[in-house]
Amino acid sequence: MSNGRYADPPALEAVALGKRYRRGWALRDCSFRLPAGRICGLVGPNGAGKTTLLGIATNVLRPTEGTLSVFGVDPGSAEAGLRTAFLAQEKPLFRRFTVAENLRLGRELNAGWDQGAAEAIVRAGNVPLDAKVGTLSGGQRTRVAFALAFGKRPDLMLLDEPMSDLDPVVRHELMGTLMAEAAERGTTVLMSTHVLAELENVCDYLVAVTEGGLRLAGDVDELLYAHTRVTGARDGEGLPAGLEHHTVIEFRTSGRQFIALIRPEGPVVGPWDTDSPSMEELLLAYLRSSGAPPLITPTAEVRTGTRAVAA
Numbered sequence: 001m002s003n004g005r006y007a008d009p010p011a012l013e014a015v016a017l018g019k020r021y022r023r024g025w026a027l028r029d030c031s032f033r034l035p036a037g038r039i040c041g042l043v044g045p046n047g048a049g050k051t052t053l054l055g056i057a058t059n060v061l062r063p064t065e066g067t068l069s070v071f072g073v074d075p076g077s078a079e080a081g082l083r084t085a086f087l088a089q090e091k092p093l094f095r096r097f098t099v100a101e102n103l104r105l106g107r108e109l110n111a112g113w114d115q116g117a118a119e120a121i122v123r124a125g126n127v128p129l130d131a132k133v134g135t136l137s138g139g140q141r142t143r144v145a146f147a148l149a150f151g152k153r154p155d156l157m158l159l160d161e162p163m164s165d166l167d168p169v170v171r172h173e174l175m176g177t178l179m180a181e182a183a184e185r186g187t188t189v190l191m192s193t194h195v196l197a198e199l200e201n202v203c204d205y206l207v208a209v210t211e212g213g214l215r216l217a218g219d220v221d222e223l224l225y226a227h228t229r230v231t232g233a234r235d236g237e238g239l240p241a242g243l244e245h246h247t248v249i250e251f252r253t254s255g256r257q258f259i260a261l262i263r264p265e266g267p268v269v270g271p272w273d274t275d276s277p278s279m280e281e282l283l284l285a286y287l288r289s290s291g292a293p294p295l296i297t298p299t300a301e302v303r304t305g306t307r308a309v310a311a
């Protein structure tokens with residue numbers, strides 16, 4: 001169904017999206033597009049609003065203001081439900097049922113169910129199909145939850161910190177399975193994680209939130225291209241003269257060196273070394289500097305006049 005063509009509706013489009021709980025806003029004024037076929041990392045500190053965003057995309061939560069559409073339709077529509085799979089942080093499974101019974105439920109609930117794909121994931125971890133889910137280790141349960149999500153053959157796979165209880169070998173293997181599936185079928189993936197290194201060489205798209213606000217959204221290449229890492233000899237405490245002409249995302253000193261991440265507003269002239277940041281450096285700088293101005297790249301920008309929800 002989805003294959004990432006530009007004319008297709010985006011996998012996700014948020015327009016002025018906000019969610020308020022009793023204690024206050026968990027998400028506010030978020031507008032971005034995630035084109036179909038992308039592998040997107042969703043990052044932000046604890047309590048930033050990631051799970052809230054995923055909850056709205058899966059119709060577990062309704063927005064307080066604004067809209068979020070999934071392939072151009074409301075997350076509560078039958079079409080969005082059919083095309084989306086969600087691997088929640090707490091991996092809800094029927095613990096008193098066996099693995100096979102959980103897969104059978106998956107088959108009964110999903111028209112396009114692929115039993116072979118689901119069973120292959122379970123078997124690759126030597127998880128017995130006749131074991132009760134409640135007796136499995138946390139990592140084994142995650143594997144079964146992965147199998148249920150993959151068995152659905154979704155166009156959009158949403159994952160909330162999916163790897164947090166997996167050992168490094170299984171983490172690597174399941175990430176490989178996820179990438180192979182996404183590449184083969186053009187599946188859009190939106191995955192929240194705190195392990196920034198996990199996203200390098202995997203994601204081609206990023207969404208970063210802090211304190212409920214969107215900080216970065218867009219194509220990884222565009223985001224990296226817009227930034228320069230500047231390093232040089234420290235001269236006093238403050239920003240070296242000349243750097244103030246640029247948008248400074250973060251400035252730090254270490255011993256006799258300084259390191260800055262900037263969005264250049266012209267040629268970067270000075271006795272410094274300039275370089276492209278890594279994805280991890282870029283994300284860390286934005287997560288540490290909540291006052292830095294957000295950047296939404298052209299690919300992620302919501303075009304005015306776009307109808308957000310065709311309910």
Ligand SMILES: Nc1ncnc2c1ncn2[C@@H]1O[C@H](COP(=O)(O)OP(=O)(O)OP(=O)(O)O)[C@@H](O)[C@H]1O
Pocket residue numbers: 021022023025026044045046047048049050051052053
């Ligand atoms: N059901 C709820 N009722 C009240 N406040 C909530 C509820 N769910 C989340 N919040 C609050 O909303 C904010 C965002 O929470 P959310 O779970 O979306 O963050 P997160 O980025 O997923 O965090 P983490 O990385 O810790 O999982 C937090 O301040 C949280 O306390």
